[in-house]
Amino acid sequence: MTVVESMTIPVPGGELYAEVVGSGPPVVLLHAGFLGVQMWDEQLELAAEHQLVRYEARSHGRSSTAMRDHHPSEDLRAVLDHLGLERVSLVGNSMGGGTSLTFALLHPDRVDRMVLFGPGVPPVEFRDPFILEHHREEEAAKRAMDADRFLDNALEYAVDGPHRRPDQVDPEVRRRCREMAATTVLNHHTATGRLLEVDVRSRLEEIAAPTVLVVGELESSDLHRMAREAARRMPHAELVEFGGCGHMTNMEDPQRANDLIRRHLAG
Structure with missing residues (x-):
């Protein structure tokens, strides 16, 4: 082992x-x-x-x-x-x-x-309208201190991408990415x-x-x-x-x- x-x-x-x-x-x-x-x-x-x-x-x-x-x-x-x-x-x-x-x-x-x-x-430098829109949604979720909204948005643009619905992505990959991202958000939301x-x-x-x-x-x-x-x-x-x-x-x-x-x- x-x-x-x-x-x-x-x-x-x-x-x-x-x-x-x-x-x-x-x-x-x-x-x-x-x-x-x-x-x-x-x-x-x-x-x-x-x-x-x-x-x-x-x-x-x-x-x-x-x-x-x-x-x-x-x-x-x-x-x-x-x-x-x-x-x-x-x-x-x-x-x-x-x-x-x-x-x-x-x-x-x-x-x-x-x-x-x-x-x-x-x-x-980001130019893709799909990415720019999700970055705006990310900032809105931060201002609202809505962690679930933030995580949902992050998975949509960083895991699913512009060409797939969430149900078209391996659910285990999505689960693991959300779990890791949630740990980061929970542990480090005070970062300056x-x-x-x-x-x-x-x-x-x-x-x-x-x-x-x-x-x-x-x-x-x-x-x-x-x-x-x-x-x-x-x-x-x-x-x-x-x-x-x-x-x-x-x-x-x-x-x-x-x-x-x-x-x-x-x-």
Whole structure:
């Protein structure tokens, strides 16, 4: 049986909840916004070949609530330094993909390869009317302090996407995402610190790490646009589309995701 070691890792102004499992070339799993380490449960089978590190970003899950502005890429560096990892591969989804791209730009000597599912490319710019409308609904739910309304809205745009009704999505994926998001909302609704972005978009040509960018067929147009641009401009990147999936590609089609990660990390 594979043993998962849990720990807290200090960062300026707080600490991050983290887990380490397996042995071999190290891989860090970076979760999507509002979610937590459990979104990578199906990827834990990769611990047979890799040392897997997964942690929860500030104001997410069991990590500290951010009361000051912070750079997520610097928290990633703190995780690697704490664990004594000089060079790793990165696997990220959405927000975690944006953190991965930022880290690979700022610390290229510490990144081997990347697999990024629906990554946001900082500074993230949303244009899709579907996403913009749900962001307005999100702000209205915040003002009304209506957690259920907030969570329902988050699942509609971040899990279902613009092309599916909720009943067309795997109910277990929706349940798990809602549970993780509810933990984040409950634990961190008092956060005042902002997540600071670095302008990665203007410097995509500088990110040399071999990268696979995965986008779900049923994803919003914004994520398709950002992934296409990154694949076109990064010197060693390729774009892969997962048919029948939305934003949570690694959860909706875990076997295909794991096979892709294995192949790419093997070089």
